[in-house]
Amino acid sequence: MSHLSVHVPLDGGRAYDILxxxxxxxxxGAQAAALGAKAAGIVTDETVAGLYGARVxxxxxxxxxxxxxxxxxxxxASKSYAGYASVCDGLLALKIERGDLVVALGGGVVGDLAGFAAATLRRGVRFLQVPTTLLAQVDSSVGGKTGINSPHGKNLIGAFHQPRLVLADTATLDTLVEREMRAGYAEVAKYGLINDPGFFDWCEAHWRGIFxxxxxxxxxxxxCCRAKAGVVVRDEREDGERALLNLGHTFGHALERLTQYDSARLVHGEGxxxxxxxxxxxxxxxxLCSGQEAGRVANHLAMAGLPTRLQDVPGGSGDAEAMLDAMAQDKKVRDGALTFILARGIGQSFIAPGIGRDDVRAFLQDELRG
Structure with a gap:
C-alpha cells in the first residue's frame, strides 16, 4: 500500500520523515529496527492500548x-507532574537506554507526555510518534514540542525534542469518536486560516471527505504536515514565525485552563x-479584517460541528477578568503584555504583540453578552 511522505529537513542529523x-x-517494528533499537517502551493511554497496543x-x-x-x-489530566513521573519510572523499569526508543502511541496528550519523558530520560532518548487522532496527526506529533501542564497553565513545563520518525496511520481515525474527529478538524482548518487561503477554500469543499x-x-x-514542517525548519524554537501556529490558541488555552482541563466540558480542539x-x-x-470574513470562519467551523462562541462552553467560561488572568500565563506573554495572533483576512495571520488588556476586556465582555 502506498503512503504519502513529508520530510522535515532539520540540520545536525535530526532530519526525519512523516509517513x-x-x-x-x-x-x-520494521521502522524501529531500521533505527537500530534493541528495545522500545510504548507509552499510550488505556483506551488506545485496548485498540492498538497489542498490534504495535x-x-x-x-x-x-x-x-x-x-x-x-x-x-x-495525565499531562501532569504525576503522569510524567509514572511514565519515566515505567520506562526505567523497562530498562530503556539511550539507544532504544520511546514509542508515543496515541493522541496529543500521549505525544506531549511521552515526548517530554523521552527528552529527559537519561538526558535524552530517541522516540517515535505514532499519532492516532486527527489533531495529533496534523499538529502536535510534528515539530518536537513536548511538555506537561501546571496548575498555572498549559504546556508550561517541557522541552523541544524532535522525534526520529512520525507514522500517521490514518486508519486509526476510523475508531475516533465524532467529537474527537471534529476537534482535530479545528487544527486542519487553522492551517488555511494562517497563510493558505486556497487550502481553506479546499477545506470548505472537501471537509466531509476528511471525516x-x-x-x-x-x-x-x-x-498540514508540510505546512508545519516548513515553519518548524525556519523557526524550530518558536522565536518568531512559529508562533503563528498558535492562531486561536491564546483564547483556547485560557478556556482550557478555566474549565480545569476537564475534557467532559472542553477538549483542546474545541477550545x-x-x-x-x-x-x-x-x-x-x-x-483588521472584515466582519464578513470573520463570519465565514465561524460558519465553516460550525458546519463541521464545532463550537464558536464562549457561550458554547458547558458550564460557562468565566467572566472577562478570569479569561484575562488565564491568558496572562500564555507562553507568548512578553514583559507581561499579551501577544495575539490576529488576521488581516483568511490566510493573512500575523503576530500582534502588546495588545492592551482594556481592548481585550471590552471585546470579551461584548462576546459574553452575546
Whole structure:
C-alpha cells in the first residue's frame, strides 16, 4: 500500500520523515529496527492500548525488539507532574537506554507526555510518534514540542525534542469518536486560516471527505504536515514565525485552563475552534479584517460541528477578568503584555504583540453578552 511522505529537513542529523497512510501501525517494528533499537517502551493511554497496543507490540516483537507498554488514563489530566513521573519510572523499569526508543502511541496528550519523558530520560532518548487522532496527526506529533501542564497553565513545563520518525496511520481515525474527529478538524482548518487561503477554500469543499475517510483525509494530513514542517525548519524554537501556529490558541488555552482541563466540558480542539472564531472577530473589531470574513470562519467551523462562541462552553467560561488572568500565563506573554495572533483576512495571520488588556476586556465582555 502506498503512503504519502513529508520530510522535515532539520540540520545536525535530526532530519526525519512523516509517513501518512492506512496500515502504518503494523510497520512500527520494521521502522524501529531500521533505527537500530534493541528495545522500545510504548507509552499510550488505556483506551488506545485496548485498540492498538497489542498490534504495535506484536510488530516490535516480530522485528526482534524487547518491549513493554505503559498506559496512562486518557485525557488532559495525565499531562501532569504525576503522569510524567509514572511514565519515566515505567520506562526505567523497562530498562530503556539511550539507544532504544520511546514509542508515543496515541493522541496529543500521549505525544506531549511521552515526548517530554523521552527528552529527559537519561538526558535524552530517541522516540517515535505514532499519532492516532486527527489533531495529533496534523499538529502536535510534528515539530518536537513536548511538555506537561501546571496548575498555572498549559504546556508550561517541557522541552523541544524532535522525534526520529512520525507514522500517521490514518486508519486509526476510523475508531475516533465524532467529537474527537471534529476537534482535530479545528487544527486542519487553522492551517488555511494562517497563510493558505486556497487550502481553506479546499477545506470548505472537501471537509466531509476528511471525516468519512476518503482520499481527502490523507491529503489533508499531508498538506498540514508540510505546512508545519516548513515553519518548524525556519523557526524550530518558536522565536518568531512559529508562533503563528498558535492562531486561536491564546483564547483556547485560557478556556482550557478555566474549565480545569476537564475534557467532559472542553477538549483542546474545541477550545481552538472557539479561539479561531474569537481571533477573527477580535481582528474585525480592531478593523483588521472584515466582519464578513470573520463570519465565514465561524460558519465553516460550525458546519463541521464545532463550537464558536464562549457561550458554547458547558458550564460557562468565566467572566472577562478570569479569561484575562488565564491568558496572562500564555507562553507568548512578553514583559507581561499579551501577544495575539490576529488576521488581516483568511490566510493573512500575523503576530500582534502588546495588545492592551482594556481592548481585550471590552471585546470579551461584548462576546459574553452575546
Amino acid at each position: 501518512i497512510g492506512r496500515g502504518l501501525v503494523d510497520a512500527v 507490540r506484536a510488530s516490535l516483537e516480530r522485528a526482534g525488539l524487547r518491549c513493554g507498554i505503559i498506559a496512562v488514563p486518557p485525557g488532559e 468519512s475517510g476518503g482520499p481527502e483525509r490523507d491529503e489533508a494530513v499531508a498538506i 481552538v475552534a472557539i479561539g479561531l472564531a474569537l481571533a477573527f472577530r477580535f481582528s474585525a473589531r480592531l478593523g
